[in-house]
Amino acid sequence: MTSQAPLHHDEDPAFEWTLPGLHLKFDHRDDRPVRLVRLAAAPEAPSAAAPSAIVEVITAGVEHRDRNDQGLLYSTPGQRLRYAGHESDETELRIRQRTPEFGIEVLSVFRAAGPGLQIRHTVRNAGDRSLVLLSVSSALLAVPADGAHDLLWGESEWLAEGRWRQRPLTEHLPDLDPAMGDGRHPRGLFSLTSHGSWSTGSFLPTGVLAAETVPSIAWQVETSAGWHWEVAQSGSTVTVGVHGATDTHHQFAQRLAPGEEFTSVPAGLCIADGGRDAAFAALTDYRRAIRELRPVDARLPLVYNDYMNTLMGEPSTEKLLPLIESAAASGAEYFCIDAGWYAALEGSWWTSTGEWLEAPERFTGGLSSVIDAIRANGMRPGLWLEPEAVGVESPMAKRLPEEAFFQRFGDRVIVAGNFQLDLRHPAARAHLDGTVDRLVDEFGIEFFKLDYNRNIGPGTEVDADAPGAGLLGHTRALRDWLLGVLDRHPGVLLENCGSGALRMDYNILSVSHLQSTSDQQDFRKYAPIASAAPASILPEQAGNWAYPAASMTLEETAFAMTAGVMGRLYLSGFLNELSAEQSALVREAVALHKDWRHGIAQSHPVWPLGLPGWEDDVVALQLDFGSESLLALWSRGEAAEVALPGLRGRELKQAYPVALPEWTIRTDGETPVVELPAGPAARIFTVQR
Missing domain, CATH: 3.20.20.70 (Aldolase class I)
Known part of the structure; x- marks a missing residue:
């Protein structure tokens, strides 16, 4: 255990916090709040962050924002906060700010969790009269608006869970010249908001800004109540704002008597080099780090x-x-x-x-x-x-x-x-x-x-x-x-x-x-749900239903079982009515899952064909363990050939089902090409480096 650093009140306007895999740098001055100016994997690594305030607080009875804006940025109390000290140890950084003008003190806690940060803020009423909070941000991060990023978000509904989208960020936040608007800041905003008490009934509380040339970032809101996240234009940067319940979006208000406190919901924030799959890999490791695991699990x-x-x-x-x-x-x-x-x-x-x-x-x-x-x-x-x-x-x-x-x-x-x-x-x-x-x-x-x-x-x-x-x-x-x-x-x-x-x-x-992962009863439609699930939850928590039925063909039975193997196999169906050949396919899938389940619990998801579309004829999910992987391919349309350039130079071998015909695999150069029959049909392959 490292010794705890003392609470600092010096005049140095910058301070840093460095841990294995994480490097943060902040600055502060008398005329502005504490800003995060650097977020990287190491001191010498490229930063994902542009300078921005670390917390926003909106209260009743005070002008909400210093600027005319659509989002939850530039809150008046937030902009008036000033540095009051910080302390750190090997797992947490704690930053204190206060604004005597409004009687507000904020303790911001950054907790290291795997390759990411779990962030929360505690607001204390340090004044002599009651204070009504209307929102408190959970995490803020600005990135340069350089057009390098794709924005990824997830939509959801009953029976069609986890439908992910990936679009260039500039499609939603177009490049605007502030000089053509009297120097005023643009007000572009992309946002998602929960509705009611189903936290993932319409959208997923997770997002990614993916890039190949600069670090990617990923985030999630950790609440079962109201949440809101937004990506807002702000001059030469775009700011990701992650929030729990707000007055604007969820009818939220919290009155604090003098001395009372309120803590924001936690937010997870990760950085990664390597684009979309690297960002989700970092988020996967972060999720494992925040779980309360027990021996029985x-x-x-x-x-x-x-x-x-x-x-x-x-x-x-x-x-x-x-x-x-x-x-x-x-x-x-x-x-x-x-x-x-x-x-x-x-x-x-x-x-x-x-x-x-x-x-x-x-x-x-x-x-x-x-x-x-x-x-x-x-x-x-x-x-x-x-x-x-x-x-x-x-x-x-x-x-x-x-x-x-x-x-x-x-x-x-x-x-x-x-x-x-x-x-x-x-x-x-x-x-x-x-x-x-x-x-x-x-x-x-x-x-x-x-x-x-x-x-x-x-x-x-x-x-x-x-x-x-x-x-x-x-x-x-x-x-x-x-x-x-x-x-x-x-x-x-x-x-x-x-x-x-x-x-x-x-x-x-x-x-x-x-x-x-779903209540979907059509095994054909479960393929994109099961394939996309590891973007939202850990593969070892993704309870994918596998419900074979006597009315299915052998190919359909294997198709239905494949979703279960590629996560946590959640078995159902009238197994007592199956034919001997179908029962053998079920037992084989169960045995394969048991052989690989502890590897799945250490794996990272990869999408060789991109995150699945709801109507895609071919769906793919790879669970990568490092030296080897499991790869599932589902065919739902006409016969097709699928090239897998991300698996260049690797060896694919059919692992399930052994009783049904092997799919033909050839190479184009060193790129594997798989010949898929007309669907529904599915296969699971082992992939060796």
Whole structure:
């Protein structure tokens, strides 16, 4: 452990912080706030940064901006901040600023995490009257507006998650001559904003500025509440602004009494040399660095779930027993009983959530008999929960106090027949703690699939200055609750579902084991989702459903299984109905995944054909382990030849499926060229350097 540097108050207007793989330089003067002027991999390496302030703060009762602008830059309080000292150690740099004029103090914390930085800012009311915050930035970084960068962003929706776009930045922020506008600054802006309580329901909280000639940067917002990121034109630079909830976008406001504090949501920021794939590789390593890993996570077990294209929320003993036997025979290590296990046969599993007691008429001998069958077949049991939802037909809707639910305008919020619990309330927390503890103690549950199927809107007004602040408080309490579950039950695994992947963010994923990547039921459309998933989440967390069906051909069966192998294989389907040839393909995919899963957990994603388009006939994903890789190719159109110049000089060998014809691979010079048949068809190859 290095010794902690003292808090500096000297007159030197510049200071640096250097760690392995990171070099930051800041400056400050009496007439401006602290600026980040250099961000690089090493002191001698090229910098990704142009000089810019490190934080923006917008408050009520003060002119929002020093300039007429569309974005969240040049906030009046932010521009008035002045340096008050800094300190550092081997993992954190802490910079203090204050503005006596507005009674604001800001502590900015830069935490090293792998090749990146996790950044947050704490605003303290140092004045003698209340202060209302309307937004606090999480991360700011300016880069030269030299036309070298492509902008990458992700769009998402139910059943079509993770559709990435890559465009030259100049398409969105055209080159403008300030001299032709009386010297005024341009106001160009590209921005993405979350909507309601699905943090990834429309867009992904991740972006990249990729370049080949200068360092690339990548960022993510780590919140399950409101977020906003923007790339704004500002003279000779463009500034990436990463924000949590704001008044403008999410009905956020936080009142601070004298002495009170508010901390922004974390943001991850990475730099890399080498363009798009290098930026995502750095982001992948950063995500691994911020996870709260436990020994049970390291096993990376294979889970079968009875929902997708199978029981769809209608489990029973008679339906489950054949699935349990066939899942075990296929190589599954956990068996998760999904939605409906608590719902009466005549009731609705959708609107009866909340009490989490088994429905005895569904299970001959009770739910425990099914759990016993899971264990007798060598697997560990799991259950589906939607912890924040209380159905309108649930007894808990009347049993819990009004203040334990989200409310707007004095009434409970109701969406799709459900209320939402507010985990800031002790009664809500106690109910869920009791539920999980009881299910673990009574049934020995070792896996929970935690779902979140409703966008509840901007938030709650209970114990909050604005709905967006209530939602943020709840989601922070949700993460704390998850950590409490893991502390009490260190052998239990948690899946984050979020209605497919509509709440897929690293507020939750940093403490979760697995993320369902979609609710997509068409195996042909799952290929672009599975291929793009590692841009948003770690490959080892990407729970790609593999749901073979008896109606599929052998080629279609292999196609469906390929998505699962190239992430975390999440098995489903009526495996008991498959032919012997189909079952062999399933077992082969499971065995291949088990052979490679620990390598996948150290891999970096590469897209040899670029990030997939939703309608692409050919989709490709490479998981690179350094000396070797796995490469998946999916064919969804006519027969075609695909050249892979990024794999020049490497040897490709078909690894899956061995029972189906090998695809022809030839070389053009040293570039591999693969001949693909008409789809649907897929193959997995090993790639040797």
